[in-house]
Amino acid sequence: MPGKHNTVIPLRRYTFIAGAATLLVVLVSWVAVRAVGPAHSDSRVPLMVQPTMPLGGPGASVPPSSVVPTSAVPTSASASVSPSPVSRSPRASRSPSKKATTRPAPRRTTSPPAPAASFTAAYRAGGNWERGFVAGVEITNKSGPARTWxxxxxxxxxxxxxIGNTWNARVTREGDTFVFTGGPLAPAATAMLGFEASKQVRGRIQPTSCTVDGAPCRLS
Structure with missing residues:
Protein backbone atom coordinates (compact mmCIF):
# COMPACT_ATOMS: atom_id res chain seq x y z
CA MET A 1 0.00 0.00 0.00
CA PRO A 2 2.69 2.58 0.83
CA GLY A 3 4.35 1.72 -2.50
CA LYS A 4 1.32 2.65 -4.47
CA HIS A 5 1.11 6.15 -2.92
CA ASN A 6 4.69 6.84 -3.80
CA THR A 7 4.02 6.00 -7.46
CA VAL A 8 0.93 8.20 -7.87
CA ILE A 9 2.43 11.26 -6.23
CA PRO A 10 5.38 11.57 -8.58
CA LEU A 11 3.11 11.23 -11.63
CA ARG A 12 0.97 14.13 -10.51
CA ARG A 13 4.02 16.17 -9.73
CA TYR A 14 5.53 15.50 -13.13
CA THR A 15 2.28 16.44 -14.84
CA PHE A 16 2.11 19.73 -12.98
CA ILE A 17 5.72 20.51 -13.75
CA ALA A 18 5.18 19.75 -17.45
CA GLY A 19 2.11 21.95 -17.62
CA ALA A 20 3.86 24.77 -15.83
CA ALA A 21 6.83 24.47 -18.15
CA THR A 22 4.59 24.56 -21.21
CA LEU A 23 2.76 27.59 -19.89
CA LEU A 24 6.08 29.28 -19.14
CA VAL A 25 7.28 28.64 -22.70
CA VAL A 26 4.09 30.13 -24.12
CA LEU A 27 4.42 33.17 -21.85
CA VAL A 28 8.05 33.72 -22.81
CA SER A 29 7.20 33.43 -26.47
CA TRP A 30 4.39 35.95 -26.15
CA VAL A 31 6.64 38.41 -24.32
CA ALA A 32 9.31 37.98 -26.98
CA VAL A 33 6.83 38.64 -29.76
CA ARG A 34 5.55 41.71 -27.98
CA ALA A 35 9.05 43.01 -27.43
CA VAL A 36 10.32 42.40 -30.96
CA GLY A 37 7.14 43.38 -32.84
CA PRO A 38 7.33 47.27 -32.63
CA ALA A 39 11.02 47.30 -33.75
CA HIS A 40 10.15 46.00 -37.22
CA SER A 41 8.74 48.42 -39.81
CA ASP A 42 6.71 45.67 -41.36
CA SER A 43 3.15 46.80 -41.73
CA ARG A 44 1.82 43.29 -41.22
CA VAL A 45 -0.31 42.67 -38.21
CA PRO A 46 1.74 40.88 -35.51
CA LEU A 47 0.71 37.42 -34.44
CA MET A 48 -1.17 37.62 -31.22
CA VAL A 49 -1.38 34.55 -29.10
CA GLN A 50 -3.94 34.66 -26.41
CA PRO A 51 -3.38 32.41 -23.43
CA THR A 52 -5.82 29.60 -23.07
CA MET A 53 -6.18 30.21 -19.36
CA PRO A 54 -5.72 33.29 -17.14
CA LEU A 55 -2.25 33.79 -15.72
CA GLY A 56 -1.82 34.19 -12.02
CA GLY A 57 -4.51 33.93 -9.48
CA PRO A 58 -8.08 34.94 -9.49
CA GLY A 59 -7.19 38.57 -8.79
CA ALA A 60 -4.72 38.91 -11.66
CA SER A 61 -5.70 41.34 -14.37
CA VAL A 62 -5.60 40.14 -17.94
CA PRO A 63 -4.61 42.75 -20.57
CA PRO A 64 -7.34 43.21 -23.06
CA SER A 65 -6.66 41.79 -26.48
CA SER A 66 -6.12 44.32 -29.20
CA VAL A 67 -8.84 44.23 -31.85
CA VAL A 68 -8.06 45.40 -35.31
CA PRO A 69 -11.08 47.38 -36.58
CA THR A 70 -12.36 46.29 -39.92
CA SER A 71 -13.83 48.60 -42.51
CA ALA A 72 -17.39 49.41 -41.63
CA VAL A 73 -19.68 48.05 -44.24
CA PRO A 74 -23.36 48.87 -43.87
CA THR A 75 -25.25 45.67 -43.50
CA SER A 76 -28.33 46.96 -45.20
CA ALA A 77 -28.64 49.84 -47.60
CA SER A 78 -32.08 51.26 -47.66
CA ALA A 79 -32.62 52.66 -51.07
CA SER A 80 -35.42 55.08 -50.88
CA VAL A 81 -37.13 54.93 -54.19
CA SER A 82 -39.79 57.54 -54.37
CA PRO A 83 -42.26 57.00 -57.21
CA SER A 84 -41.91 59.71 -59.82
CA PRO A 85 -45.05 61.72 -60.14
CA VAL A 86 -46.98 60.90 -63.26
CA SER A 87 -47.99 64.09 -64.99
CA ARG A 88 -51.48 63.76 -66.25
CA SER A 89 -52.53 66.15 -68.89
CA PRO A 90 -55.70 67.95 -67.94
CA ARG A 91 -58.75 66.82 -69.75
CA ALA A 92 -59.59 68.88 -72.74
CA SER A 93 -62.34 71.24 -71.87
CA ARG A 94 -65.27 70.37 -73.95
CA SER A 95 -67.16 73.30 -75.17
CA PRO A 96 -70.88 72.86 -74.95
CA SER A 97 -72.05 71.45 -78.22
CA LYS A 98 -74.41 73.64 -80.10
CA LYS A 99 -77.66 72.09 -80.94
CA ALA A 100 -77.96 71.61 -84.63
CA THR A 101 -80.82 73.63 -85.93
CA THR A 102 -82.65 71.52 -88.41
CA ARG A 103 -84.32 73.51 -91.06
CA PRO A 104 -87.37 72.04 -92.66
CA ALA A 105 -86.71 70.82 -96.14
CA PRO A 106 -88.28 73.02 -98.77
CA ARG A 107 -91.39 71.62 -100.25
CA ARG A 108 -91.03 70.52 -103.80
CA THR A 109 -93.70 71.85 -105.99
CA THR A 110 -94.37 69.28 -108.62
CA SER A 111 -95.92 70.73 -111.68
CA PRO A 112 -98.60 68.60 -113.27
CA PRO A 113 -97.41 66.70 -116.31
CA ALA A 114 -98.00 68.39 -119.59
CA PRO A 115 -100.94 66.97 -121.41
CA ALA A 116 -100.18 64.84 -124.39
CA ALA A 117 -100.07 66.80 -127.60
CA SER A 118 -103.37 66.54 -129.31
CA PHE A 119 -102.18 68.22 -132.52
CA THR A 120 -99.67 66.99 -135.05
CA ALA A 121 -98.33 68.95 -138.01
CA ALA A 122 -96.27 68.40 -141.16
CA TYR A 123 -94.58 71.04 -143.33
CA ARG A 124 -95.33 70.75 -147.02
CA ALA A 125 -93.22 72.55 -149.67
CA GLY A 126 -95.02 73.65 -152.88
CA GLY A 127 -93.90 75.52 -155.97
CA ASN A 128 -90.55 77.32 -156.00
CA TRP A 129 -89.13 79.97 -158.28
CA GLU A 130 -86.18 82.35 -158.25
CA ARG A 131 -87.59 84.98 -155.87
CA GLY A 132 -90.48 83.18 -154.24
CA PHE A 133 -92.19 79.93 -153.18
CA VAL A 134 -95.44 78.45 -151.96
CA ALA A 135 -95.70 76.17 -148.87
CA GLY A 136 -98.15 75.01 -146.24
CA VAL A 137 -98.57 73.11 -142.93
CA GLU A 138 -101.04 70.23 -142.42
CA ILE A 139 -102.51 70.12 -138.88
CA THR A 140 -104.41 67.15 -137.39
CA ASN A 141 -106.36 67.01 -134.11
CA LYS A 142 -105.56 63.54 -132.78
CA SER A 143 -107.61 63.74 -129.55
CA GLY A 144 -109.42 66.09 -127.27
CA PRO A 145 -112.15 68.57 -127.89
CA ALA A 146 -112.24 71.02 -130.75
CA ARG A 147 -109.97 73.98 -130.15
CA THR A 148 -107.68 76.43 -131.88
CA TRP A 149 -104.05 75.72 -132.81
CA ILE A 163 -94.86 86.05 -146.20
CA GLY A 164 -97.59 87.61 -148.31
CA ASN A 165 -100.85 85.82 -149.02
CA THR A 166 -102.11 83.32 -146.39
CA TRP A 167 -105.17 80.99 -146.34
CA ASN A 168 -106.88 79.02 -143.60
CA ALA A 169 -104.87 80.92 -140.92
CA ARG A 170 -103.96 84.33 -139.61
CA VAL A 171 -100.27 85.25 -139.50
CA THR A 172 -98.21 87.58 -137.29
CA ARG A 173 -94.46 88.05 -136.98
CA GLU A 174 -92.28 87.87 -133.85
CA GLY A 175 -88.72 88.72 -134.90
CA ASP A 176 -87.63 86.05 -137.39
CA THR A 177 -90.57 83.74 -136.48
CA PHE A 178 -93.95 83.68 -138.26
CA VAL A 179 -96.91 82.75 -136.01
CA PHE A 180 -99.99 81.15 -137.69
CA THR A 181 -103.26 80.65 -135.73
CA GLY A 182 -106.44 78.92 -136.83
CA GLY A 183 -109.34 76.68 -135.78
CA PRO A 184 -111.14 75.47 -133.90
CA LEU A 185 -110.32 72.03 -135.22
CA ALA A 186 -112.60 69.12 -134.36
CA PRO A 187 -111.21 65.80 -133.08
CA ALA A 188 -109.69 63.61 -135.80
CA ALA A 189 -110.06 66.50 -138.25
CA THR A 190 -107.31 67.94 -140.47
CA ALA A 191 -106.71 71.51 -141.66
CA MET A 192 -104.24 72.85 -144.21
CA LEU A 193 -102.84 76.33 -143.84
CA GLY A 194 -101.02 77.77 -146.84
CA PHE A 195 -98.98 80.85 -147.65
CA GLU A 196 -97.09 82.52 -150.50
CA ALA A 197 -93.70 84.05 -149.66
CA SER A 198 -90.80 85.90 -151.27
CA LYS A 199 -87.14 85.24 -150.71
CA GLN A 200 -83.76 86.77 -151.47
CA VAL A 201 -81.88 83.57 -152.37
CA ARG A 202 -82.13 81.13 -155.23
CA GLY A 203 -83.08 77.50 -154.83
CA ARG A 204 -85.46 75.72 -152.48
CA ILE A 205 -85.30 76.64 -148.79
CA GLN A 206 -86.53 74.81 -145.68
CA PRO A 207 -87.66 76.31 -142.34
CA THR A 208 -85.14 76.17 -139.49
CA SER A 209 -87.93 75.37 -136.98
CA CYS A 210 -91.61 74.42 -137.08
CA THR A 211 -93.91 73.65 -134.10
CA VAL A 212 -97.64 73.25 -133.45
CA ASP A 213 -98.67 74.05 -129.87
CA GLY A 214 -95.03 73.39 -128.88
CA ALA A 215 -94.78 69.98 -130.58
CA PRO A 216 -92.32 69.71 -133.49
CA CYS A 217 -93.56 69.40 -137.02
CA ARG A 218 -92.45 66.88 -139.60
CA LEU A 219 -90.42 68.47 -142.36
CA SER A 220 -90.77 67.15 -145.92
Whole structure:
Protein backbone atom coordinates (compact mmCIF):
# COMPACT_ATOMS: atom_id res chain seq x y z
CA MET A 1 0.00 0.00 0.00
CA PRO A 2 2.69 2.58 0.83
CA GLY A 3 4.35 1.72 -2.50
CA LYS A 4 1.32 2.65 -4.47
CA HIS A 5 1.11 6.15 -2.92
CA ASN A 6 4.69 6.84 -3.80
CA THR A 7 4.02 6.00 -7.46
CA VAL A 8 0.93 8.20 -7.87
CA ILE A 9 2.43 11.26 -6.23
CA PRO A 10 5.38 11.57 -8.58
CA LEU A 11 3.11 11.23 -11.63
CA ARG A 12 0.97 14.13 -10.51
CA ARG A 13 4.02 16.17 -9.73
CA TYR A 14 5.53 15.50 -13.13
CA THR A 15 2.28 16.44 -14.84
CA PHE A 16 2.11 19.73 -12.98
CA ILE A 17 5.72 20.51 -13.75
CA ALA A 18 5.18 19.75 -17.45
CA GLY A 19 2.11 21.95 -17.62
CA ALA A 20 3.86 24.77 -15.83
CA ALA A 21 6.83 24.47 -18.15
CA THR A 22 4.59 24.56 -21.21
CA LEU A 23 2.76 27.59 -19.89
CA LEU A 24 6.08 29.28 -19.14
CA VAL A 25 7.28 28.64 -22.70
CA VAL A 26 4.09 30.13 -24.12
CA LEU A 27 4.42 33.17 -21.85
CA VAL A 28 8.05 33.72 -22.81
CA SER A 29 7.20 33.43 -26.47
CA TRP A 30 4.39 35.95 -26.15
CA VAL A 31 6.64 38.41 -24.32
CA ALA A 32 9.31 37.98 -26.98
CA VAL A 33 6.83 38.64 -29.76
CA ARG A 34 5.55 41.71 -27.98
CA ALA A 35 9.05 43.01 -27.43
CA VAL A 36 10.32 42.40 -30.96
CA GLY A 37 7.14 43.38 -32.84
CA PRO A 38 7.33 47.27 -32.63
CA ALA A 39 11.02 47.30 -33.75
CA HIS A 40 10.15 46.00 -37.22
CA SER A 41 8.74 48.42 -39.81
CA ASP A 42 6.71 45.67 -41.36
CA SER A 43 3.15 46.80 -41.73
CA ARG A 44 1.82 43.29 -41.22
CA VAL A 45 -0.31 42.67 -38.21
CA PRO A 46 1.74 40.88 -35.51
CA LEU A 47 0.71 37.42 -34.44
CA MET A 48 -1.17 37.62 -31.22
CA VAL A 49 -1.38 34.55 -29.10
CA GLN A 50 -3.94 34.66 -26.41
CA PRO A 51 -3.38 32.41 -23.43
CA THR A 52 -5.82 29.60 -23.07
CA MET A 53 -6.18 30.21 -19.36
CA PRO A 54 -5.72 33.29 -17.14
CA LEU A 55 -2.25 33.79 -15.72
CA GLY A 56 -1.82 34.19 -12.02
CA GLY A 57 -4.51 33.93 -9.48
CA PRO A 58 -8.08 34.94 -9.49
CA GLY A 59 -7.19 38.57 -8.79
CA ALA A 60 -4.72 38.91 -11.66
CA SER A 61 -5.70 41.34 -14.37
CA VAL A 62 -5.60 40.14 -17.94
CA PRO A 63 -4.61 42.75 -20.57
CA PRO A 64 -7.34 43.21 -23.06
CA SER A 65 -6.66 41.79 -26.48
CA SER A 66 -6.12 44.32 -29.20
CA VAL A 67 -8.84 44.23 -31.85
CA VAL A 68 -8.06 45.40 -35.31
CA PRO A 69 -11.08 47.38 -36.58
CA THR A 70 -12.36 46.29 -39.92
CA SER A 71 -13.83 48.60 -42.51
CA ALA A 72 -17.39 49.41 -41.63
CA VAL A 73 -19.68 48.05 -44.24
CA PRO A 74 -23.36 48.87 -43.87
CA THR A 75 -25.25 45.67 -43.50
CA SER A 76 -28.33 46.96 -45.20
CA ALA A 77 -28.64 49.84 -47.60
CA SER A 78 -32.08 51.26 -47.66
CA ALA A 79 -32.62 52.66 -51.07
CA SER A 80 -35.42 55.08 -50.88
CA VAL A 81 -37.13 54.93 -54.19
CA SER A 82 -39.79 57.54 -54.37
CA PRO A 83 -42.26 57.00 -57.21
CA SER A 84 -41.91 59.71 -59.82
CA PRO A 85 -45.05 61.72 -60.14
CA VAL A 86 -46.98 60.90 -63.26
CA SER A 87 -47.99 64.09 -64.99
CA ARG A 88 -51.48 63.76 -66.25
CA SER A 89 -52.53 66.15 -68.89
CA PRO A 90 -55.70 67.95 -67.94
CA ARG A 91 -58.75 66.82 -69.75
CA ALA A 92 -59.59 68.88 -72.74
CA SER A 93 -62.34 71.24 -71.87
CA ARG A 94 -65.27 70.37 -73.95
CA SER A 95 -67.16 73.30 -75.17
CA PRO A 96 -70.88 72.86 -74.95
CA SER A 97 -72.05 71.45 -78.22
CA LYS A 98 -74.41 73.64 -80.10
CA LYS A 99 -77.66 72.09 -80.94
CA ALA A 100 -77.96 71.61 -84.63
CA THR A 101 -80.82 73.63 -85.93
CA THR A 102 -82.65 71.52 -88.41
CA ARG A 103 -84.32 73.51 -91.06
CA PRO A 104 -87.37 72.04 -92.66
CA ALA A 105 -86.71 70.82 -96.14
CA PRO A 106 -88.28 73.02 -98.77
CA ARG A 107 -91.39 71.62 -100.25
CA ARG A 108 -91.03 70.52 -103.80
CA THR A 109 -93.70 71.85 -105.99
CA THR A 110 -94.37 69.28 -108.62
CA SER A 111 -95.92 70.73 -111.68
CA PRO A 112 -98.60 68.60 -113.27
CA PRO A 113 -97.41 66.70 -116.31
CA ALA A 114 -98.00 68.39 -119.59
CA PRO A 115 -100.94 66.97 -121.41
CA ALA A 116 -100.18 64.84 -124.39
CA ALA A 117 -100.07 66.80 -127.60
CA SER A 118 -103.37 66.54 -129.31
CA PHE A 119 -102.18 68.22 -132.52
CA THR A 120 -99.67 66.99 -135.05
CA ALA A 121 -98.33 68.95 -138.01
CA ALA A 122 -96.27 68.40 -141.16
CA TYR A 123 -94.58 71.04 -143.33
CA ARG A 124 -95.33 70.75 -147.02
CA ALA A 125 -93.22 72.55 -149.67
CA GLY A 126 -95.02 73.65 -152.88
CA GLY A 127 -93.90 75.52 -155.97
CA ASN A 128 -90.55 77.32 -156.00
CA TRP A 129 -89.13 79.97 -158.28
CA GLU A 130 -86.18 82.35 -158.25
CA ARG A 131 -87.59 84.98 -155.87
CA GLY A 132 -90.48 83.18 -154.24
CA PHE A 133 -92.19 79.93 -153.18
CA VAL A 134 -95.44 78.45 -151.96
CA ALA A 135 -95.70 76.17 -148.87
CA GLY A 136 -98.15 75.01 -146.24
CA VAL A 137 -98.57 73.11 -142.93
CA GLU A 138 -101.04 70.23 -142.42
CA ILE A 139 -102.51 70.12 -138.88
CA THR A 140 -104.41 67.15 -137.39
CA ASN A 141 -106.36 67.01 -134.11
CA LYS A 142 -105.56 63.54 -132.78
CA SER A 143 -107.61 63.74 -129.55
CA GLY A 144 -109.42 66.09 -127.27
CA PRO A 145 -112.15 68.57 -127.89
CA ALA A 146 -112.24 71.02 -130.75
CA ARG A 147 -109.97 73.98 -130.15
CA THR A 148 -107.68 76.43 -131.88
CA TRP A 149 -104.05 75.72 -132.81
CA UNK A 150 -100.84 77.74 -133.21
CA UNK A 151 -98.04 77.04 -135.67
CA UNK A 152 -94.64 78.77 -135.36
CA UNK A 153 -92.42 78.84 -138.44
CA UNK A 154 -88.91 80.30 -138.73
CA UNK A 155 -86.46 80.60 -141.66
CA UNK A 156 -82.80 81.52 -141.98
CA UNK A 157 -82.56 85.31 -141.54
CA UNK A 158 -80.08 85.49 -144.47
CA UNK A 159 -82.79 84.08 -146.78
CA UNK A 160 -84.88 87.27 -146.41
CA UNK A 161 -88.26 85.45 -146.35
CA UNK A 162 -91.37 87.65 -146.41
CA ILE A 163 -94.86 86.05 -146.20
CA GLY A 164 -97.59 87.61 -148.31
CA ASN A 165 -100.85 85.82 -149.02
CA THR A 166 -102.11 83.32 -146.39
CA TRP A 167 -105.17 80.99 -146.34
CA ASN A 168 -106.88 79.02 -143.60
CA ALA A 169 -104.87 80.92 -140.92
CA ARG A 170 -103.96 84.33 -139.61
CA VAL A 171 -100.27 85.25 -139.50
CA THR A 172 -98.21 87.58 -137.29
CA ARG A 173 -94.46 88.05 -136.98
CA GLU A 174 -92.28 87.87 -133.85
CA GLY A 175 -88.72 88.72 -134.90
CA ASP A 176 -87.63 86.05 -137.39
CA THR A 177 -90.57 83.74 -136.48
CA PHE A 178 -93.95 83.68 -138.26
CA VAL A 179 -96.91 82.75 -136.01
CA PHE A 180 -99.99 81.15 -137.69
CA THR A 181 -103.26 80.65 -135.73
CA GLY A 182 -106.44 78.92 -136.83
CA GLY A 183 -109.34 76.68 -135.78
CA PRO A 184 -111.14 75.47 -133.90
CA LEU A 185 -110.32 72.03 -135.22
CA ALA A 186 -112.60 69.12 -134.36
CA PRO A 187 -111.21 65.80 -133.08
CA ALA A 188 -109.69 63.61 -135.80
CA ALA A 189 -110.06 66.50 -138.25
CA THR A 190 -107.31 67.94 -140.47
CA ALA A 191 -106.71 71.51 -141.66
CA MET A 192 -104.24 72.85 -144.21
CA LEU A 193 -102.84 76.33 -143.84
CA GLY A 194 -101.02 77.77 -146.84
CA PHE A 195 -98.98 80.85 -147.65
CA GLU A 196 -97.09 82.52 -150.50
CA ALA A 197 -93.70 84.05 -149.66
CA SER A 198 -90.80 85.90 -151.27
CA LYS A 199 -87.14 85.24 -150.71
CA GLN A 200 -83.76 86.77 -151.47
CA VAL A 201 -81.88 83.57 -152.37
CA ARG A 202 -82.13 81.13 -155.23
CA GLY A 203 -83.08 77.50 -154.83
CA ARG A 204 -85.46 75.72 -152.48
CA ILE A 205 -85.30 76.64 -148.79
CA GLN A 206 -86.53 74.81 -145.68
CA PRO A 207 -87.66 76.31 -142.34
CA THR A 208 -85.14 76.17 -139.49
CA SER A 209 -87.93 75.37 -136.98
CA CYS A 210 -91.61 74.42 -137.08
CA THR A 211 -93.91 73.65 -134.10
CA VAL A 212 -97.64 73.25 -133.45
CA ASP A 213 -98.67 74.05 -129.87
CA GLY A 214 -95.03 73.39 -128.88
CA ALA A 215 -94.78 69.98 -130.58
CA PRO A 216 -92.32 69.71 -133.49
CA CYS A 217 -93.56 69.40 -137.02
CA ARG A 218 -92.45 66.88 -139.60
CA LEU A 219 -90.42 68.47 -142.36
CA SER A 220 -90.77 67.15 -145.92
Missing amino acids: TVRLAFDPDAGVR
